[in-house]
Amino acid sequence: MRVLHTADFHAGRSLRGFDRTPEVHEALIEIAGLARSERADVVLVSGDLFDTGNPSADAEHAVFDFFLRLRDAGVPSVVIAGNHDSAARLNSVTGLLGWVGVQVVAQPSANPAEMVRTVQTRGGESLVVGALPHLSERRLVKAADLLGGDTGAWRQKYREGMGFFLRRLGEGFRPGSVNMLMAHATLDGAVPSGSERTLQFDLTNSYTLSGLQLPAGAQYVALGHIHKPQQVGEAPPAYYSGSVIQLDFGEGGEKKQVNLVEVEAGRPARVHALPLASGRELRTIRVDLAQVEHRLGTLGSFTGLLKVVVRAPAGTALPGLKDRVLKLAPTTLAVDLDAAQDDLMTPDLKREGLSLLELYERYHREKRGELPSDLRAAFREADEAALLEEA
Structure with missing residues (x-):
């Protein structure tokens, strides 16, 4: 059999x-x-x-x-x-x-x-x-x-x-x-x-x-x-x-x-x-801020989906970074800063002191992008209703 x-x-x-x-x-x-x-x-x-x-x-x-x-x-x-x-x-x-x-x-x-x-x-x-x-x-x-x-x-x-x-x-x-x-x-x-x-x-x-x-x-x-x-x-x-x-x-x-x-x-x-051969390859690229153009320029014919993690000094202002990355690598789905990745290594610290809504916003941002205002309002309403029911 x-x-x-x-x-x-x-x-x-x-x-x-x-x-x-x-x-x-x-x-x-x-x-x-x-x-x-x-x-x-x-x-x-x-x-x-x-x-x-x-x-x-x-x-x-x-x-x-x-x-x-x-x-x-x-x-x-x-x-x-x-x-x-x-x-x-x-x-x-x-x-x-x-x-x-x-x-x-x-x-x-x-x-x-x-x-x-x-x-x-x-x-x-x-x-x-x-x-x-x-x-x-x-x-x-x-x-x-x-x-x-x-x-x-x-x-x-x-x-x-x-x-x-x-x-x-x-x-x-x-x-x-x-x-x-x-x-x-x-x-x-x-x-x-x-x-x-x-x-x-x-x-x-x-x-x-x-x-x-x-x-x-x-x-x-x-x-x-x-x-x-x-x-x-x-x-x-x-x-x-x-x-x-x-x-x-x-x-x-x-x-x-x-x-x-x-x-x-x-x-x-x-x-x-x-x-199995199906499905697009996923790849995470870590690169220093000064090397973004050079590193992404070496990807050549890569057709998979990318997550780009940019290492930069704390407090550095990075206007237009996502546009820079997307111009070089159009299949990029996420552009993250290295500091944010450090937080992910210690999820307990990342969650400490955050409300349920703030936790949900982080989850939604990680999985699907920014949380829409109507969904935020619906979540807050459901959370408040649950608290009243518990009381």
Whole structure:
């Protein structure tokens, strides 16, 4: 049996106001082509199909077109919801997607047996998939439990809750079938991309799973959530396939891939990385102020997207800097000063003393540019309403 594992499409992602959806669509077309050319029997998608819970029409088109291409190739798939997806929204189209061979597990069930899916391949083999969508930490760790507890205790409660589902999913495995687990979560030892760090995704303080909790009967564990492709467990073999394009500058230089898993019932899986060529290359250039023209002039035919970090003495006035950079490198999305980058190295200090609105303004500036006045007003109104409700 040949199983293709992918994850973290993030269709609808915008980087500094630049829509990456066409590149995601290109990557999904490439992956569908690989499913056909590599004679995949099944495709597993381990969450984060979309970048937001309310994706654009273009984002939905990119993802649904992918499933239609798999249908045309005769390749069924199993999909779980990630933390960026709206589980309710995915659940609402489960019936429709079922008509094109997509089995969706969008939400955890009180009966974990409903999260175990079976796929009959064209060769007559059975694939049993224990499918665990993203589980919000707040669902597993009640607010009352947090009062007076320390961070270590919260993480332990999370592990215990996840362990319940993992054990029950493992009980659904069957002898004589190929048995796999899917999950959208963080496993101990996972190495993040720079993108996760940019979002203050601190693995030392996050809720994680231990590899010891994975059901021993799983012949392969298909993980999503971490964007850097990597193996994080050997018994059972657990892999992140990673994101399908370089989603932001923290992922610059990463080679993207999908995993092709060759496996038979009762035998070890063989995992092959299939490189992806889609998506524009992201690159960060650091340059002294006096060398801007010279350094950017050496880029030649580079067609990727740039982030330019200019080193300049503190307090230096830099009128027209962005225009200078864009004239030399039109594909530049961000021009930052070195001092601002120093702040990013110490996110706790950067956040200290800032209001919720100020934090949101910084986040929006980093991801999409300056915060529009109407959105600022809406955020302030929502924040004030929340404070009144708490009072």
